[in-house]
Amino acid sequence: MKKLVMNILLIVIFFVLQTTVFSRLSIVGVVPSLMVVLIAVTGFMQGDKPALIMGFVCGLLLDLFTFRILGMQALILCLIGFVTGQFHNTFYPEDFKLPLLVITGSDLAYSLMMYFFAYLFRARFHFGYYFLNICLPELVYTLFVALLIYPGFLLLYRFVIKGRVKEA
Numbered sequence: 001m002k003k004l005v006m007n008i009l010l011i012v013i014f015f016v017l018q019t020t021v022f023s024r025l026s027i028v029g030v031v032p033s034l035m036v037v038l039i040a041v042t043g044f045m046q047g048d049k050p051a052l053i054m055g056f057v058c059g060l061l062l063d064l065f066t067f068r069i070l071g072m073q074a075l076i077l078c079l080i081g082f083v084t085g086q087f088h089n090t091f092y093p094e095d096f097k098l099p100l101l102v103i104t105g106s107d108l109a110y111s112l113m114m115y116f117f118a119y120l121f122r123a124r125f126h127f128g129y130y131f132l133n134i135c136l137p138e139l140v141y142t143l144f145v146a147l148l149i150y151p152g153f154l155l156l157y158r159f160v161i162k163g164r165v166k167e168a
Contacts, residue, residue: 006160007042007054014038015061022145030134032142033107035062039077040084040106041153044099048085055081076113080106093154100146107142111135 018034025031035058043051059074066073084102092098115130 002160003046003050006156007050010038010042011054011057011061015058015065019065027141028137030137030141032145033110033138034142034145035059035077036080036107036110037103037142037146037149039081040103041099041150043081043084044087044091044102045153045157046085047088048082051081051085052078053081055079072117073114076110076117079113080110083109093157096150099150100143103146104139104143107139108135111138 014034014037018031022031022034039051039055039058042054055077056074059077060071062073062077063070084106087098087102090098111134115127115135119126119130
């Protein structure tokens, strides 16, 4: 029950942060993908099923409130949640490299799938422009934000999921 409440609160907090606060803190029109970070960390810490469900809910929220093709982001974020959940068995709280690598790969996959579904289907073939001006800056910004918030996720993981603050 604690995990469910925590996950719902995280979805609401990250959705509000991504759509309000960070949209005002955009750098050259680029906003970090906080929902991708949330789903990747959830998959990494809790497994594929919670991340799959969280990916669907986050994607549906983004689809409804950003007026994209309904279901596109839900499908993409579900897939990202399932794939990142496969790394659950290799989760060690002390290791920062693998989670950041998973977040980087997730954001890159999200950006490429968004290009494929949102731009390529509309005959916009400027992949080089999209990759250099949208994908890479978003990746760097998302990774920077992930570096700042990942320790908070670890604390939450130890406190809520494991039921203790310090490792035994």
